[in-house]
Amino acid sequence: MRLMIVDDSMIIRNRIAVLANNPRLGKVDIVGLAGDGEQALALAKSKRPDVITMDLTMPKLDGEACISELAKLLPDAHILVVSALSDRATALRAIRNGAHGFLLKPFRDEDLLNSLVELCK
Amino acid sequence: MRKPKASKLGKYRDLVLAITIFLFLDMGVLAFNYYTSRLIAADTARINTAGELRMYSQQLAKAVLTLNYELANQQPTQTSLAQISESHQAFSEAIERLKSGLREAAGEGFSTAANSEAMEQLEELERTWAPLGREAVTLLGMKEPGVNDVTSIANLVFARNVRLMQLAGDLTETLESSALERSSTLQTIQLIAIGLAFLNFIFIIFKFVRSLQASDRIAEEARRETTRILETVQEGLFLVDREGRIGHQHSQTLFDMLDKALVPGDNVLAFLMERIEEKHRESVKDFFDVLFNKKVKPSLLKQLNPLQEIAFVPQDGKTRYLNFEFDQVKSGDQVEQLLVTVFDVTEKVTLARDLAHAEQRVKTEVDALLALLDHDPATVDSFLRGAEARLASINSQLASVRPEGPAYRKLVNVVARDVHGVKGEAAALGLRAIEMEIHKFESTLAPLRNRDDLTGDDLIPVAVAMNDVHEATAKVWQVIERVQHYANGEKRAAGDTDSELRELMSQIEHLTLRIASDLNKKAKIEIAAPPELKLPGSVLAFLRTTLPQLVRNAVVHGIEPAEERQRQGKPQEGTISCMITCDAEGTLLISVQDDGYGLSPQALRQTFAENGTLSAEEAASLSDEQIVAKIFQPGFSAIAEPGIHAGRGDGLALVHDMISRWGGTLKISSRPNTYTRFSLQLDKEAWQCA
Numbered sequence: 001m002r003l004m005i006v007d008d009s010m011i012i013r014n015r016i017a018v019l020a021n022n023p024r025l026g027k028v029d030i031v032g033l034a035g036d037g038e039q040a041l042a043l044a045k046s047k048r049p050d051v052i053t054m055d056l057t058m059p060k061l062d063g064e065a066c067i068s069e070l071a072k073l074l075p076d077a078h079i080l081v082v083s084a085l086s087d088r089a090t091a092l093r094a095i096r097n098g099a100h101g102f103l104l105k106p107f108r109d110e111d112l113l114n115s116l117v118e119l120c121k
Numbered sequence: 122m123r124k125p126k127a128s129k130l131g132k133y134r135d136l137v138l139a140i141t142i143f144l145f146l147d148m149g150v151l152a153f154n155y156y157t158s159r160l161i162a163a164d165t166a167r168i169n170t171a172g173e174l175r176m177y178s179q180q181l182a183k184a185v186l187t188l189n190y191e192l193a194n195q196q197p198t199q200t201s202l203a204q205i206s207e208s209h210q211a212f213s214e215a216i217e218r219l220k221s222g223l224r225e226a227a228g229e230g231f232s233t234a235a236n237s238e239a240m241e242q243l244e245e246l247e248r249t250w251a252p253l254g255r256e257a258v259t260l261l262g263m264k265e266p267g268v269n270d271v272t273s274i275a276n277l278v279f280a281r282n283v284r285l286m287q288l289a290g291d292l293t294e295t296l297e298s299s300a301l302e303r304s305s306t307l308q309t310i311q312l313i314a315i316g317l318a319f320l321n322f323i324f325i326i327f328k329f330v331r332s333l334q335a336s337d338r339i340a341e342e343a344r345r346e347t348t349r350i351l352e353t354v355q356e357g358l359f360l361v362d363r364e365g366r367i368g369h370q371h372s373q374t375l376f377d378m379l380d381k382a383l384v385p386g387d388n389v390l391a392f393l394m395e396r397i398e399e400k401h402r403e404s405v406k407d408f409f410d411v412l413f414n415k416k417v418k419p420s421l422l423k424q425l426n427p428l429q430e431i432a433f434v435p436q437d438g439k440t441r442y443l444n445f446e447f448d449q450v451k452s453g454d455q456v457e458q459l460l461v462t463v464f465d466v467t468e469k470v471t472l473a474r475d476l477a478h479a480e481q482r483v484k485t486e487v488d489a490l491l492a493l494l495d496h497d498p499a500t501v502d503s504f505l506r507g508a509e510a511r512l513a514s515i516n517s518q519l520a521s522v523r524p525e526g527p528a529y530r531k532l533v534n535v536v537a538r539d540v541h542g543v544k545g546e547a548a549a550l551g552l553r554a555i556e557m558e559i560h561k562f563e564s565t566l567a568p569l570r571n572r573d574d575l576t577g578d579d580l581i582p583v584a585v586a587m588n589d590v591h592e593a594t595a596k597v598w599q600v601i602e603r604v605q606h607y608a609n610g611e612k613r614a615a616g617d618t619d620s621e622l623r624e625l626m627s628q629i630e631h632l633t634l635r636i637a638s639d640l641n642k643k644a645k646i647e648i649a650a651p652p653e654l655k656l657p658g659s660v661l662a663f664l665r666t667t668l669p670q671l672v673r674n675a676v677v678h679g680i681e682p683a684e685e686r687q688r689q690g691k692p693q694e695g696t697i698s699c700m701i702t703c704d705a706e707g708t709l710l711i712s713v714q715d716d717g718y719g720l721s722p723q724a725l726r727q728t729f730a731e732n733g734t735l736s737a738e739e740a741a742s743l744s745d746e747q748i749v750a751k752i753f754q755p756g757f758s759a760i761a762e763p764g765i766h767a768g769r770g771d772g773l774a775l776v777h778d779m780i781s782r783w784g785g786t787l788k789i790s791s792r793p794n795t796y797t798r799f800s801l802q803l804d805k806e807a808w809q810c811a
Contacts, residue, residue, distance in 0.1 A: 078416070091425055092407040100416040102424065118418050 001025060001120060004032035004049035006040040006066070007082065008058045012105070016053055016082070019112055025120075037061025041069055049077060051120060056083040056094065064097055071098025078119045082107065136332065139325045146318040150311065157307040160226075164300035167222045170215050171296050174246070174289035177215060181208035181257065182282040189275050192268045202261065209257040212250065219243055219292075226299075235299035242295055246288040253277050253285075357463030360450065363413055365390045368458070378443070378463055380435050389461070396433050412447055413456045422447055430470050442470040485554040489600050492551035497624045501601070504550055507662065508543045508594055512587065515539060519584060529575035533583070534755055537566045538778060540590070541771035545669035549628040551635075558593040562586040563771075570755075621661050626650060626699075629668050633697060636676045643683045643694040644676055650701040660808050664701070664711070667779050670772040671713035671799050672697055679715030679797050689794060691716065707805030714798035720791040722748045749789065753777035776801075783807055 005016045013033050020028045032043035038060045044052070052070060056063030067079055080101040081094045091102045103115045184204035191198045223240050256274040260266055347370065351358065357375035360368035369385045376383050383392060390409050394402055404427040411417055411425070428445035435441065444466050450458040493501055515536050522532045540559050547555040565586040569579055626648045637644035656664075680686075680695035687693055698714045722745040729735040729751065740748065755774040776799075780787045784807050791797040 088404055088425060088427055089407065092404065092411060095411045095414065095417060095421070095425065096407065100414075101418065101421055118420060121418075 001028045001051050002031045002047070002049045003028050004034065004040065004043060004047065004052045005030065006034045006037070006052060006058070006063075007055040008035050009055070010035070012055070012082070016112065019109055020116075022113055024113055025116055035059075037063065037066035037069075040066055041073070044070055044073055044077075048074065050074075051116065052077055052079045053082050053116075054079055054099065056081060056085050056090065064093060067094055067097045067099050080115055080119050082112070133332075135328055136325065139321060139328060143318060143321045143325060146314060146321060150314040150318065153307075153311060153314065157304075157311070160307070161300070161304060163222060163226070164296070164303065167219060167226075168293060168296045168300065170218050170222070171289055171293040174212065174215050174219075174292070175286045177208050177212040178250075178282055178285040178289065181205060181212065181253070182278045184208055185271065185275050185278045188266075189268070189271045192266070192271055198266075202266075205257055206261050209254060209261070213254060216243070216247055216250065220247075235295055235302055239292060239295040239299060242288060242292045246285065246292060249281055249284055249288060253281055357461075359461050361389050361459045361461055363457070364388070365409065375463065378441075378465055379433075382436065393428075396435065397428075397431055401427055401431060412449070412459055415449070415451070415454060415456050419448065422449075430466055441465055442467045485557075486596070486600065488551070488553050489597050490604065492553070493597070493600060493604060496550055496628070497621065498601075500621060500624050500628075501550060501597075503658075503662075504546050504552075504665070505594060505597060505601075508546070508555070511539050511543055512591060512594070515587065519580060519587070524577060526573045526575050529577075529580065530570070530573055533566055533569045533575070533580075536583070537563060537570060538755060538771055538775055540566075542666045542670075542775050545673065545772070545775070546665050548635075548673075549625075549632045549665065549669045551628075551631060552597060554596065555590070555593045558586075558590045562590050621658075622650060622654070622656055622664075622701075625661060625665060625668070629672055629699060632669055633672045633676060636673055637680070637695075640676065641682065642676065642680050643686075644680050644697060645694055646672065646697045646699060648699045651703070654701065654703055657809070660709070660803075663779060663783065663803075667711070667776045667801065668699065668713070670776050672699065674772055674799075675713055675715035675717070675797070679717035681717050707809070709803040709805075709808045711801040711803075712798055714796055716796050718797070719793040719795055720749060720789065720797050721793055725749065725752070753787075 003020055005013050005020075007013050007016070013035070017030055017033065020030060031047040031049050032040075034040035034043050036059045040052075040054070041061070043049075052074075054063050054067060054070075058066070061069075063081065063083065067081070070077065070079060078101070079099040080103060081091070081099045082103045082105060083090070083094075084105040086104050094102060101115050101119045103111060181204075184201050188198055188201035188205065190196075191201055220243060223236060223243065226236055227240075253274070256277050260270060260274050263270055351370065351372045354372045355374060357372055357378045359371035359375055362368065365388045367383070367385050367387050367389050371385065380392070380396075390406070393405060397405065408425060408427055412422065423446075426445070426447065428443070430442050430444060433441050433443045442465070444464040446462045446464070448460040448462075449456045450460055518532055518536070522528055540562055544556055544559040544563070547553075547559065562583075565582050569575060569583070572579075630646050630648060633644060633646040675697045676695075680697070681689070681691075683693040686695065696716050698712070700710070700712050700714075702710045704710060725748050726735075726740040726743070729748070730737045730740040735743075735751075743751070753773050753776070755771055777787060780801055780803075783803055785801055785803040788800045788802075789797065790800070
């Protein structure tokens with residue numbers, strides 16, 4: 001799995017990166033860590049990740065716009081939204097824009113792993 | 122496990138095999154026919170050649186005799202010689218053709234007895250011909266043959282022509298019988314092949330019909346089982362295609378559950394849009410958009426599903442609560458259809474609601490009891506009597522109002538302000554039930570407050586809501602009565618204003634913390650009131666009405682959320698200071714200050730324009746003082762949606778109203794992002810004589 005982590009919080013980025021080493025996910029290469037949408041797009045072009053975890057509220061280019069761009073750029077990549085925005089409308093919008101999973105912050109380690117495993121089935 | 126390759130053909134394997142054999146047999150018969158026709162053509166050619174031998178022998182004999190006659194009569198001999206030459210050559214060639222033909226036939230495996238006999242006859246014919254042929258060659262080799270030269274060949278012709286003709290005739294017969302024998306064998310083989318092909322064809326038909334019958338039987342059995350299942354299940358089951366159409370197979374209960382007028386082929390989304398509440402429609406539409414997304418996992422679909430315990434209004438009008446569950450039906454990689462399961466959960470939802478109501482009722486009563494036990498009985502008593510008096514006054518005003526629009530409107534606004542005061546006091550005493558009922562009552566009043574066209578009918582819901590508030594206060598009385606049965610403690614002396622002030626301050630502290638906790642804010646309150654200060658009951662009532670409004674205003678509008686404060690470099694916990702002092706001249710000073718946002722005229726302009734209380738032009742035309750003064754006018758609030766703690770624009774209006782009635786002054790001072798202070802002053806004469 002080539003994983004890219006997109007979140008404006010360094011703490012969350014690092015947390016996901018540490019969890020990605022779990023043997024349940026198999027071999028994971030973290031190919032990019034991005035703090036905003038623009039950085040995420042640039043990294044996606046050069047590193048071509050196949051799994052992306054994505055925050056929604058971010059500076060420069062927000063998550064929703066970024067998901068639409070990423071879905072066009074990497075149509076085969078799986079995108080997991082990890083966000084504190086908990087309403088159903090936000091989740092549905094993200095899925096319509098091209099995301100494939102939705103996880104609410106704050107998350108338990110187990111929930112993130114389960115979401116990633118299910119996403120890559 | 123990988124399936125064996127042969128099973129790709131499945132039940133059609135035998136059929137395909139039989140058809141292949143049938144085709145091979147047909148092709149075999151065709152090829153054999155072609156071969157047979159070639160053999161028959163060769164046989165015919167040989168029979169013809171054998172017949173020609175008789176003719177050539179006769180021609181030769183005739184030409185020799187003619188030559189003999191011509192030589193004897195000294196006539197020209199060229200024609201005769203040419204005929205001898207032609208006959209000789211044709212005879213020799215015919216023998217060669219026959220020889221090679223018979224050898225070919227023997228080589229093709231058709232070496233029958235007749236064929237061998239023909240070979241022998243041909244050899245004898247060749248032997249009989251040989252001397253005649255040699256004599257003919259000798260004769261033809263002479264430049265000018267004489268009568269004597271011809272005599273020798275003429276004798277041979279006489280001696281052998283009949284024999285040659287007889288032999289050629291025999292050969293022809295032999296060849297004919299050989300051809301007959303061979304064609305009979307070929308016919309037999311052909312008949313056998315055609316018979317086999319026919320048998321194979323019968324097998325195919327038999328197999329095909331049986332296989333058709335078997336699959337029909339299975340399909341019929343499957344259909345019967347499906348029908349039985351669909352007739353038995355209690356849930357609504359149906360399939361939906363990508364266009365949203367309901368499939369033909371569905372459970373019998375489905376249309377009873379949804380609508381009897383619904384038929385297969387109807388669009389399920391359009392149908393649902395008419396039957397569910399408007400607030401759910403958008404999210405249901407969005408949800409249908411992602412249902413056919415092959416990458417969306419079932420667990421996520423479940424999580425996003427808005428059609429859970431959804432209120433559904435069928436045509437008969439009786440609301441039901443339904444759960445819709447969706448499972449993607451995939452064909453290969455694509456989601457072709459959705460399997461939809463509908464559960465009627467009306468009973469469960471109704472039970473859960475009844476339970477929640479019962480719990481809420483018990484909780485409210487317990488809360489009321491606990492709140493009463495927390496406070497001085499005299500304070501609660503004074504509040505309840507005051508509240509009832511105000512409610513009674515509202516009732517009498519409602520009964521006696523002049524029946525015209527503007528009078529109704531004025532009354533509605535007066536009522537709103539009065540009940541808002543009662544709400545503030547109830548909140549300060551922690552009497553949630555009364556606070557909630559008044560909040561509902563205010564919601565009933567809100568849409569009426571700006572209308573000049575009100576009629577008596579518009580006030581009916583107001584009277585009904587008033588009754589609920591009455592009931593809530595009556596319940597508190599009941600609780601008090603019950604408690605009094607058990608009460609054996611010493612009753613506090615009425616009019617002990619010292620302890621009443623302390624009690625009030627403690628209530629204000631509780632109220633502040635509760636509002637902050639409800640709004641997810643962090644706040645503390647610092648209260649300062651000199652212990653020696655003696656206040657008459659009327660001033661305490663004044664404070665009981667005004668202080669809750671001011672601290673409520675400070676927590677709701679002043680104190681920022683903890684994160685915001687942290688960003689500004691302030692302590693996460695906001696501070697509200699409430700001070701009551703008396704200066705040397707005897708003036709009573711009451712102030713409530715918060716260390717929050719501060720008052721910004723510009724922000725107020727924007728908020729009033731956005732929530733529609735002022736037009737953008739009006740807001741822009743007012744001076745800073747005028748725009749700030751607006752917050753004391755009824756109906757002006759800096760909050761878009763009214764909540765239980767603020768947003769109706771009555772709190773500060775009430776404070777303003779009270780201070781005006783008491784002849785006091787009200788001042789605001791503020792610095793952006795530092796503080797806002799509300800200062801109330803009552804002259805000695807005003808408060809000591811009250």
